[in-house]
Amino acid sequence: MSFKIAIIGAGSVGFTKKLFTDILCVPEFKDIEFALTDLSEHNLQMIKAILDKIVESNKLPTKVTATTDRRKALEGARYVISCVRVGGLEAYADDIRIPLKYGIDQCVGDTICAGGILYGQRNIPVILDFCKDIRQVAAPGAKFLNYANPMAMNTWAAIEYGKVDTVGLCHGVQHGAEQIAEVLGAKSQSELDYICSGINHQTWFVDLRLNGRKIGKDELVAAFEAHPVYSQQEKLRIDVLKRFGVYSTESNGHLSEYLPWYRKRPDEITRWIDMSDWIHGETGGYLRHSTETRNWFETEFPQFLASAEKPIDPAKRSNEHASHILEALETGRVYRGHFNVKNTGVITNLPSDAIIESPGFVDRFGINMVSGITIPEACAATCISSINVQRMSVHAAISGDIDLLKLAVLHDPLVGAVSTPEEVWQMVDEMVVAQARWLPQYADAVPAAKERLANSKVKTREWEGAARRHVRSIEELRVEKAALKQAV
Template sequence: MSFKIAIIGAGSVGFTKKLFTDILCVPEFTDIEFALTDVSEHNLQMIKAILDRIVEANRLPTRVTATTDRRKALEGARYVISCVRVGGLEAYADDIRIPLKYGIDQCVGDTICAGGILYGQRNIPVILDFCKDISEVAETNVKFLNYANPMAMNTWAAIEYGKVDTVGLCHGVQHGAEQIAEVLGAKSAQELDYVCSGINHQTWFIDLRLNGRPIGKDELVAAFEAHPVYSQQEKLRIDVLKRFGVYSTESNGHLSEYLPWYRKRPDEITRWIDMSDWIHGETGGYLRYSTETRNWFETEYPQFLEAASKPIDQEKRSNEHASHILEALETNRVYRGHFNVKNNGVITNLPQDAIIESPGFVDRFGINMAAGITLPEACAATCIASINVQRMSVHAAISGDIDLLKLAVLHDPLVGAVSTPEEVWQMVDEMVVAQAAWLPQYAHAVPAARERLSTSQVKTREWAGAARRSVRSIEELRAEKAALKQAG
């Protein structure tokens, strides 16, 4: 087979490498073209050198090109994969820093909450630019695979406004299933059969079977509470499991910021999180991790390049959906996964226009969702609260309506639990002014927002958050890795 895959945001070096090697694990896909594009020429050249080394080491006919000209990369592409972060770490730092001034303590801030909503405002205009180029220069039946957060908002905009055949992809379901299999004593996640449904990052394991045996709430709670690690790292998820009756896919830290109950007061935050790793609830944890990862890669790049000389190990193909979807579409080998698509009746008790994440099957006829799923009422209620925020956020990003943007932020569950309307109005003004370079649709609103900020009487506070850690230096990271290697 010979076709072209374009990867937008290919400068996300580690993730691009994973997608690349996964796809090349499909025997029929060796003679294809990968067109890499990014706004960073520096990152593009680094990832191209790594992928070229992989191709050379494995003696493959695969072609790799790299360009900052997005339309050129998209020309004739059958598949387009996006993993962009508009504004990079600079804008992301504001997504965490500014809400903290108003008492909003986020662990990740990339899905909803104040940070995720502003992230969506930066991404959506760019997503629509992608869709325009895809429609004009890619293959007629091109499929757009979106990995970028905020997943639901980006996918919503691409489908409703970009009019491109789009599916959103995430690995939260797979990771949650691996946890459940482990606590239940399974030898591998393959022994676990499950139905997991909801919206991205708020997906729920509503049916669990281990080797065909149904697993109920009480057994699952007992298994998690008996686990020596997860009982400490996932305290919040376990509490939600006890109250809702089903386990959530999302990590302790992520889930905590989508709900109005666990991060509303600093003393409550420290009660529910775990500081053994960023993902369990640390203030700005993913920002710290992303910063350290970038610095580490820049410093240790020669080692990454050397590692690319090893043969591709078919056994290490990851459970990221992209390669499996492409394999199913091109070879008709059926693949079952969990996909972000427009609801259209798939989940009976969520809005029809929402972007849901639910089970589906892929073959040469496309992605076919398993319809007629009904969520437990508490799960549906929690999802609907987020969906309403996502809908307003998408419409604000499209229209450039700063008042609608403020209403979207006001209705966010955690923001509403922490901040007053006056604080939300000022916070959004401050974030729009700080991120104006990436928010062209709000250019008309920036002067008035800046004027309001100059006369505002709303008080803020300067603090690091309830559980903040400093970014570690390269030397500290190297020492830590060495210690782990020696201990292991």
């Protein structure tokens, strides 16, 4: 087989490498072309050097190109994969820093809450540019695989306004299933069957079977509470399991941002989170992790390049959906996964226009979703709260309506639990002004926002959050990694 895959945001080096090696685990794909594109020439050259080394070491005919000219990369592509972060870590830092001034403490802040909504405002205009290029220069019927957050908002915009065949992909379901299999004592992941349905990062394991035996709430609660690690790291998720009756896919820290009950007071935050790793609830945890990862890669690049000489091992193919979807579409080997698509009768008790995440099967005929799933009422109510915010956020990003943007932020569950309307109005003004260079649709609104900020009497505070950690230096990371290696 010979076809072209374009990866936008290929400077996300670690993730691009994973996608690349996964795809090349499919024997039929050795002759394909990968076209890498990114705004950063520096990052592009680093990832191209790594991928070239993989191709050379494995004696493959695979072609790898890299260019900052996006349209050139997309020319003739059958598949387009996006893993972009518009604004990079600079804008992301504002997504965390500015809401903290108004009492909003986020762990991730890239999918929902104030940070996630503003991230969507930066991404959606760019996503629509991608879609325009796909329609104009990619292969007819090209499929757009979106990995970038905010997943639901980006996918919603691409389908509704970009008019491109789009699927959103995430790995939260797989990670949640791995935890469940472990606590239930499964010998392998294959022993666990499940139906997981909802919206991205609020997906729920509504049916669980271990070797065909149905697993109920009480058994699952007992298994998690008996686990020596998860009982401490996932306290919030376990509490939600007890109250809702089903387990959520999302991490302890990120799940806390979707719900208005666990992060609205500093003492409650420290009660429910765990500081053993960023993902369990640390203030700005993902921003710290992302910053450290970037710094580590820049410093240790020779080590990463040397590791690319290892042979590709199909047994180590990851559970990221992309390679499995491409394999099913191109070879007909059926793949079952969980995909983000428009809800058209897939989940009966969620809005039809929403982007849902639910089971589907892939073959030569495309992605075929399992329809008619009804999720528990409490799960639906929680999802609908986020869907309403997502819908307003997408419409605001398309129209450049700053008042609609403020209403979207106001209706976010955690923001509404913490901040007053006056605080939300000022916070959005401050975020739009700070990020104006990435928000072209709000250009006309920026001067008035600046004037309101100059005359505002709403008080803010300088606050690092309830559970903030400093960004570790390269030397600190080396010492920690060495200690972990010695312990193993």
